Amino acid sequence: MITRRLLDAAARVVDPPQRVKVYLIYGLALPQLYFLPKGSSDVSLWTLVTLFLAPGIVISCWSGSGRQLLRTGLVRVLLALIAVRVVAWLVWSPDRSAGQQPIALLVEFVVVVLLMLTVVRQDRDVFGRLQRVYWPAVVVEAALVVVFRLLPGVENAFLHTVGGVVIGQNTIAGLFGTQPNNVLDVAKSGGVFVNANVAAMFLGVSGLAALAVWSVTRDSRVRLVGIGALVAVLFTGSKSAILLAFLLPCLVFAAYYATRVARPAVRRGLLVGAAVLGVAGIVVLTTVDVGFVRALRHAFFERTEIWAYGGQAFVHHAVLGLGYGGWQSGFARYAAEHHIPRFPPHNMFLAAWAKTGLAGLALTAAFYVLLFRLVGRRLARTTGRRTWFVLYAGAALAWTLIQGMGENTDIFGDIHLIPVVALLIACLIVPPDEETGDLAFPFADRRDRQAPAVPAFRNVHPQPGVGTADVHAAVRG
Numbered sequence: 001m002i003t004r005r006l007l008d009a010a011a012r013v014v015d016p017p018q019r020v021k022v023y024l025i026y027g028l029a030l031p032q033l034y035f036l037p038k039g040s041s042d043v044s045l046w047t048l049v050t051l052f053l054a055p056g057i058v059i060s061c062w063s064g065s066g067r068q069l070l071r072t073g074l075v076r077v078l079l080a081l082i083a084v085r086v087v088a089w090l091v092w093s094p095d096r097s098a099g100q101q102p103i104a105l106l107v108e109f110v111v112v113v114l115l116m117l118t119v120v121r122q123d124r125d126v127f128g129r130l131q132r133v134y135w136p137a138v139v140v141e142a143a144l145v146v147v148f149r150l151l152p153g154v155e156n157a158f159l160h161t162v163g164g165v166v167i168g169q170n171t172i173a174g175l176f177g178t179q180p181n182n183v184l185d186v187a188k189s190g191g192v193f194v195n196a197n198v199a200a201m202f203l204g205v206s207g208l209a210a211l212a213v214w215s216v217t218r219d220s221r222v223r224l225v226g227i228g229a230l231v232a233v234l235f236t237g238s239k240s241a242i243l244l245a246f247l248l249p250c251l252v253f254a255a256y257y258a259t260r261v262a263r264p265a266v267r268r269g270l271l272v273g274a275a276v277l278g279v280a281g282i283v284v285l286t287t288v289d290v291g292f293v294r295a296l297r298h299a300f301f302e303r304t305e306i307w308a309y310g311g312q313a314f315v316h317h318a319v320l321g322l323g324y325g326g327w328q329s330g331f332a333r334y335a336a337e338h339h340i341p342r343f344p345p346h347n348m349f350l351a352a353w354a355k356t357g358l359a360g361l362a363l364t365a366a367f368y369v370l371l372f373r374l375v376g377r378r379l380a381r382t383t384g385r386r387t388w389f390v391l392y393a394g395a396a397l398a399w400t401l402i403q404g405m406g407e408n409t410d411i412f413g414d415i416h417l418i419p420v421v422a423l424l425i426a427c428l429i430v431p432p433d434e435e436t437g438d439l440a441f442p443f444a445d446r447r448d449r450q451a452p453a454v455p456a457f458r459n460v461h462p463q464p465g466v467g468t469a470d471v472h473a474a475v476r477g
Helices: 002-014 018-027 045-063 065-071 073-091 096-122 126-133 135-150 152-161 163-167 169-175 196-217 220-236 239-260 264-287 291-316 326-338 348-380 385-404 415-429
Strands: none
Touching: 018 045, 018 096, 018 126, 018 415, 045 096, 065 073, 073 096, 073 348, 096 415, 126 135, 126 196, 135 152, 135 196, 135 220, 152 163, 152 169, 163 169, 196 220, 196 239, 196 385, 196 415, 220 239, 239 291, 239 385, 291 326, 291 348, 326 348, 348 385, 348 415, 385 415
């Protein structure tokens, strides 16, 4: 008996219940927690927990109802991308140490996606669990960004004291040493991020995800979290993120009401209006030379200097790319010749080609093609409030792509965003409900269900044969 209990306890540790996995994955998403000393690797507690849970998650998904979901196009593309990264790392990378983190993070992303594929089908309280551990962390990050922007001295003290625990000991040492980042600029603020642009992506994606969850649960507190996170983006100082924080919610509203309009003429009018606004925006960005517009244009031209080296390198290494570590060594010479700082690619697709060649670039593009194809299909099959969910989820995922075109991020954004991006993808992959043909949200708000045509108080005819029906007064009235 004692041996059996010990084995059961060990099994719960190795493969804990799903609710425990959700609490761990989402509770550690923002702080990450780095306890290894400076000089070693910056490996967070979140990464260690995720890799520890990975075998149980994969086995559970493969042996359970999630086995069919493993065959979806998105999951297959992610697995193929892992394989390509491993091959590039082993075969033609000049610095293998540079490839360990990107490969590990992509593995962790796939593991969390698999976890969420099973959770959203089985755990009716998954959104409630997020409300307990994830949204409070988003609120804390938003508050830190605002405080640090208004009081740079507080940010400096935070980075020197507890920054190493929540950001990484080596990262903090490099921030004040040989690898400075933009949070040292008083016009930028990152909270628990050393890069304000990545902090803005975290707040923006999390804010839109919160609005997506609110559209299902109708919990006003989650809506306030979403709005607050989008407002806090303004305090990060990231120019592209500020634009996205305004434009993407507007596009969500426009898309929602466009789907409700039946007349083709009205829809064409909305499309023409959107096109006119887009052209007007491009004209303003290219001609106006004041304040925010000037700074935005300057940031764009800085990135074109980085991308120019990518064009030169592509001519000589088109098929295989540069391998892990190849960009750093090649760009160092380019930066010295052009008298600019050393930068990473600052473009998701350019980085994919540089590290893994054309195969990695094609798979990265395929991931987004399948992702937004999935969003379009789900949008065509949903109605009512669930349309809001699909639109907000699509906008959040689009944020990772749009801002990733100018930042040093991956297909999931940043490590802190892996859980919430995985949740949104899992909710879109969940197959349609057999009865309604709509998205199968097992965690949908009860208020979203239709009431039965006749109240089921009790059997209307409790006795067989001919006689007066026993009808409740509310029905009889």
